[in-house]
Amino acid sequence: MKLIYTHENHFLVYNIQNIVENAHIQTTLKNEYASSAAGDLVPHETWLELWVVADRDYDLAIAAIDTAFKPKTQLPWVCPECSEPNEPAFELCWQCQTEWPH
Ligand SMILES: [Zn+2]
Incomplete structure (x- = not known):
């Protein structure tokens, strides 16, 4: 597994997950339920994280994100x-x- 994206704004992370999964790449989320327990943690540690399940998909995932954010x-x-x-x-x-x- 490799981390491909993390952000304090969960909606952005979900958006990226959609983009990556539309490229037929399997992903998983970490810290999905961490925000409610944020109390004593450093904020960054509770950021929602998007990971690719298969390391070999990493480059494809990054490329899919790049393509999605490039001006059309x-x-x-x-x-x-x-x-x-x-x-x-x-x-x-x-x-x-x-x-x-x-
Ligand atoms: Zn030429």
């Missing part, structure tokens, strides 16, 4: 080097490997 640029971009149009998902030109200048 649906237009293809045109490579400044070779003028090739590239899909927005590509960070490098598929033809000449030039980095997307954004």
Whole structure:
């Protein structure tokens, strides 16, 4: 298991969990019921934590979160080097490997 996200705002964590599970990655929550016992604890210790169950899914989960929070640029971009149009998902030109200048 690997921790992928934690925040004091539980709604944000649930939101991230939805994003990750929509990518067919199994997750589990820790500290889900800790907030009511927060009394003497350091606040950070009661933050809701989102974990991926399988370590191998970690990179996929992070990528899913990144994708969800990226501004939605649906237009293809045109490579400044070779003028090739590239899909927005590509960070490098598929033809000449030039980095997307954004
Ligand atoms: Zn190019």
